[in-house]
Amino acid sequence: MDFKAGLTRRAGLTLMLAGALAGGSLFAERAAAQPAPYPQKVVTLVTHSSPGGGSDVFLRELTKYLGKYIDATFVVENVQGGSGAKAVARVAGSPPDGSVFYATTPTYIYTSLLSKPPKTYKDLEPLANLFADSEVIFTRADGPYKSLQDVIDKAKKDRGKWGAANPASLERQAAEQLKRAAGVNAAIVTHEGGGDMMLNVMNGTLDIGIGEYQELRSQIEAGKIIVLATFNPERLPQKPDVPTVKEAGFDVQLVKFRGLAGPKGLPDNVTKVWDEALQKVLQDPDYKKQYTEEVLVAQFIGHKDYPAFVNGFADTTEAFLKETGAIK
Template sequence: MRKTLTGLLAVLAMGLGTLSLHAEPLAYPHKVVTLVTHSSPGGGSDVFLRELTKYLGKYIGATFIVENVQGGSGAKAVARVAGAPADGSVFYATTPTYIYTSLLSKPSATYKDLEPLVNLFADSEVIYTRTDGPFNTLQDVIDKAKKERGRWGAANPASLERQAAEQLKRAAGVNAAIVTHEGGGDMMLNVMNGTLDIGIGEIQELRSQLAAGTIRLLATFNPERIPEKPDVPTVRESGYDVSLVKFRGLAGPKGLPEDVTKVWDVAIKNVLADPDYKKRYTEEVLVPNFIPHAQYQAFITNFADTTEAFLKETGAVK
């Protein structure tokens, strides 16, 4: 009898475990949800969203589509989402770009017109160059910039990558030309064909070229070396006191209902713990940095205030 009871309990436990692992997706008020990005196809936010959508449907009862709205360094995408209904049907992929665009220009809608929903990741910014080019280290790039100025690529005029490049210029005492693009894919092409000495971007944009061995990483702006890329030095280790980390999350129109934000808080925690997704984002060198809805507004406000202070210090804004 005892053995029989033990066996039944074991079977029951296995069944409950299976139920918890394969629970029904959370009910949601919309069958289709649009995730908007300012990034071009192949750019960092585009890759992030398209990979995320492969797993979200397991945890939220909806179909997710990605919409690329390019132009104005993110201004058009922000305006698209700010003007959408605040019902949970449309969201924007937040990165520092939407803060920089709001501060450096006068768009029709700014980061203040969106409601931060939830943050998912911290993303490593890296400096890369083509493998068959003349640069083996970051110092090689700086040495050329001292002699011939040089050309460095950044994703768009109002981006963390652009500010990383500007801060590196200042720290190194060089006057390299910063060439901006509307997306990481376009910048990659110009690095590969030698138009640019280096590009600054995220590893997830570079995965195909890294696997093919056509580009090399010269440094990361992370405070510490990337665990998955231990041979890549930090910019600080290379002798230049610059350190930056990118955030990746979601925001919607202002006034999101509580029943929507609660679903996303639960679903994002679950999707970040999903073993299949975890394997994918670890390969992309994305670090989970879950910030729930109740705390994300304060995070964005603090980032924006710090960024504005830096831009005023450097004379970029008055």
């Protein structure tokens, strides 16, 4: 074989090897990108929120990305009524096969403790937590209130009206704690969902509303509503000019958790898929950009530890409600 022919042959072998390696790499990438096998073809994610409410928005955004990591079709079902009691009962009565889950927030703890429904948080199995959510106080942009102190001053003069999502929500408890810290007796008007409450703030029926930043984002960006304060321990990175409630002079701090729970008795082949998939979802660049813009902070708690987290929150909440006389 002459020198030129040897070079040609070696070049051909190099190209073949490079092609094989590239093909193997591409195959590995495709294999890694394949969603995990799952025992159910359709998964229903249930929320007590009305369309446009915080949990509704959370689930609908999440479903845009879940299919990349779990081989199933995801649908959102709004089951309103009883401050979440109907939604909890819907999930608690479903088979524990991974086909139905509930969007957990502090609401399902408060509802269980305050109203004693037939099915409570104890009848669901916490699956995993995804986020810590930011609770904020907001008002209409063209209204008379430019600070939280303006709202408190109004409440001292003629009581005022404040909005919260539903009677057994963290927002309702935030309003009650703010009332106590400020020494006012504002009327707390509750709603089945944050969307309805926001409309009543925007039309002037309510002085302020207390809700999650993510469900308000579009109206904030449109300049229709403004945020007066956050219940977070620190200021919001996206709104550094907005003070915390504590900075405004009222010692109240609250953070909302967001996760999923299913019927009691979830099998390992279901919980393991979710544990792995949710961590990948939270690292998905597109989803990360979206939830960061909505001031959601990733706070993953896996299936092994989430029940203890939920039970600990419930114990603390029950102690607070007893202390304030809300329950005996």
